[in-house]
Amino acid sequence: MNNQKLLGSEEWCVFEEMGIPAIKARVDSGAKTSSIQAANSKIVMRHGEEWVQFDVHPLQENRSITVHCEARLIDRRIVKSSSGISEERLVVKTPVRLGPDKFDIELTLASRDTMEFRMLLGREALSGRYLVDPGQNLLAGEFTADRLEQLYASYIHKKSGLKIALLASNPHLYSNRRIMEAAQDRGHEIVFLNVELAYMKLDANSPEIRYRGGNILNEFDAIIPRIRPSVTFYGCALIRQFDNLGVYCLNSAEAITQSRDKLFASQLFARHDIHIPITGFAKSPNDTKDLIKMVNGAPLIIKLLESTQGKGVVLAETNKAAESVINAFKSVQTNILVQEFIKEANGQDIRCFVIDGKVVASMQRQAEKGEFRANIHQGGRASMIKITSEERKLAIKATKVLNLSVAGVDIIRSNRGPLLLEVNSSPGLEGIENATGKDIANTMITTIEKKLKYHPKKAIEL
Template sequence: MKLLMLCREPRLYSCQRLKEAAESCGHQMDILDPNRFMLKLSEKPPHFDLYYQPNHEAEPYLLPDYDAVLPRFGAASTQMGCAVLQHFQAKGVACLNDVEPFLKARDKWRSLQILVQHGIGVPPSLLAGSETRAKESLELIGSPTILKTLSGSQGIGVILAESRSSASSIIETLNHSGVSVLMQKFISEAQGGDIRCFVIGTEVIATMERKGQAGEFRANIHRGGSAVPVRLSKQEKQIALSASQALGLDVAGVDLIRSSEGLLVLEVNASPGLEMIEKTSGLDIALQMILYLERKIRTKPNHNTTAR
C-alpha cells in the first residue's frame, strides 16, 4: 500500500520509526509537510484535489492516490494540517486519527469538557472569558495554579504560578496578547510526575511514569524529564482507554496524574511521540500502529487499495 505521513520534520524519531515499520510490512510511505499543500475544490469529480509544492522555486504537482494518511504535525500546523486531513477523508482515504477527533484533542479545553461529559475525572479546571477579572477566576480555582494555553505540546505553553498575584499577572499579559488560557488546580501530591499511556484502538499498549528534572514541574521528556516502566491495574488502564474513546481517537497518548481523589486525566495527545515510550517499554509501538492501520483500511467500507 501507499501511505502518507503529514509531518514538518521527517527526521524526527517517531517519523523515522513509522516509516521503517511501514516499509518492513511492504508498504511505501511518503512524508510531506502539510504547509506545502494546495487544496482544490472543483465542481466536477473527483472534487477534492491535492497539490504539493516542495519548495518556493518548484512547480506544484498533483499528488497520487494514497491508501491511508497518518497525521503527525505539531500544534503550530493544526489548522492547515487538519484542512489537508479533511480533504483526504472526503476522498474516502483512511486516516489514523480522523480530523474531528484530532481537532477535539488539540483543543485542551474542549477535550476536558468532553472527558467530563463521559464521567472521566480531570483536575479542577476553569476557562474565563476575556471580560472577566483574573482575581475572581483564581479564587474559584485556588493557588498554586497551572496555566495552559489552549494549544501547545511537549510542555510548551504550560506555566506554574506559585501565587495568585503572579498568576493574575500572567493571565492579564496573555489576555492582552489575545491568548486564551485555562487554569487548573496544581496537584501537589503528584510531585511533578505523570503517567503516559499509549493507546491503540481498544488496547493500552504501553505505560510509563515520567518525572520532571529537579526544579521542573513538567514531566515532559522534551523538558528534561525521565521515564520508567509502570504497571497499572485493569481499572486504571480503563481510564486511559475511556479517555481515548471519548474523543474518538485511534491512537492516543493519555497523560494521567495521581491525586488524593485517584487517577485524573491531564490531557489526551492525538500525535504522541514514540521515542521514550518505545525505549522505556522495549516494544515496537510503531509496528503496532501500522498493523492497526492495515486493519482499519481493510474494514473501511468500499476500500480499494491503489494499484502498484
C-alpha cells in the same frame, strides 16, 4: 410477470466494458437509479463526447485493489441520499451482466467508500426484468473467494503492500523515521509528505490533492497524520480532503481538532464523566481572584490553550503571582486555562499510548529536580510502569470520547484517584519506545492493515 426472474437482496454484477470482473451490489427497489462507488472522477473528451474516468474499489472493505474505469457521460443529476442530502452526481451508461443476463444500465457515480456495498442496484434496472425476494441472496450466481482471487489476480501482483503517506513537517524526527521504517519493514510503500507543500482542488466532480510541482496524489491507501500545532488548521483541511477521496486516515481531522482545543476537550471530558483537575476559564480580568479561588487557590497551573510538549505551561506558587500572570495573558488577548495543582503527584505523571482502543504501552515520567512538569521534552525521566485497571479504562475512554485511533494520554495520580491531564493526537514515540521496549511504530502499521483488511499472505479479504 411470468418472464421475470428472481433476485435476492445481494447480487454479483459484472461490468466487462469497464473492466470490473465482479462487484457485489445491494438490490434496492426503493432507489430509482443504480449507483457505484467512484473516486477521482475526471471528465475527458472522446471524439466530441464527454467521458468520465474514475477509480473503483470493487471489493467490500478492501481498498488495496483499484480498477481504473471509464464510461460515457450521459447526464448530471441532483440525487438525494438516504440521509436527505441533495448532491449533483455524474451519470454514465454501460452494459451490466447479472448471471446469464446482459443489458445496459445507468449508474450514478457516488462516494460509497464508507458504505457496506460498493454498488446499489435500483429499480430502473429491475423494472420488467426481475422480482426481488429480500429474504434470499445471490440468486443470479455466486463468486467464490478462489474465483475472485483468480479474477483480480492481475490487480494484485502489481502491488506487494499498501501505499501509505506520512503527513508531517520534519522527516528527520525520531517518531517519523520509526514509522517509515516500520511500514517498509512490513513490505509497504511509504512516502513523506510535508503538510505545507500539499495543496488541494475543491470540486464536486474531480477533487484533487497536489504536491510540490503539480504531482497529483491519488493512489494512497492510508494517511498517517502527525500535524504540528502551528499547522493544525491547514493540516486538518488536507486530512478531510484525503478522506473525501476515499483514503483511510489513522486519525480524523475532527478528532485532531477536538484534541487540540484544550477547552473544548475539557468540556467533552466533563460531559462524559471523565475526571480532570479542577479547571477554570474566563474572558474578563475582573474576576481573576474568584477564578483562582475556584480552582482551590495557589499553587496552580496556568496553560495556554495551544500549548504542547510542556511549552506555554506556568506554575504560579502564590495567589499574587497567579493574578499577575493571568492578567498579563489576558491583556494580550491570549486564551488560557487555570488548573489546580496536584501536589501529591510529586512531579510525576503517566503517559499511556493508546492505539485502536487498546493501551499498548505505558511509562511514568518524573520531572527534573526543581521542575513541576514531568515532560520528556523538558528534561523529564521516563521509566516503564504497570498501570491500574482504572487508569487503563480512563485512557481508553478519553480516546473514545475524542474519536482518536492513536493518542498519547497523560494521567496524574491524585488523592481522589487518577485524573486526566490531556490527550495528544500526535504523540512522540522516542521516550515511550525507549522506556518500554515496545515497537509502537509497528503496531501503528498493523492497525492500518487491520482497518484496510490487508493480509500480507492473502491478497483478498472478502
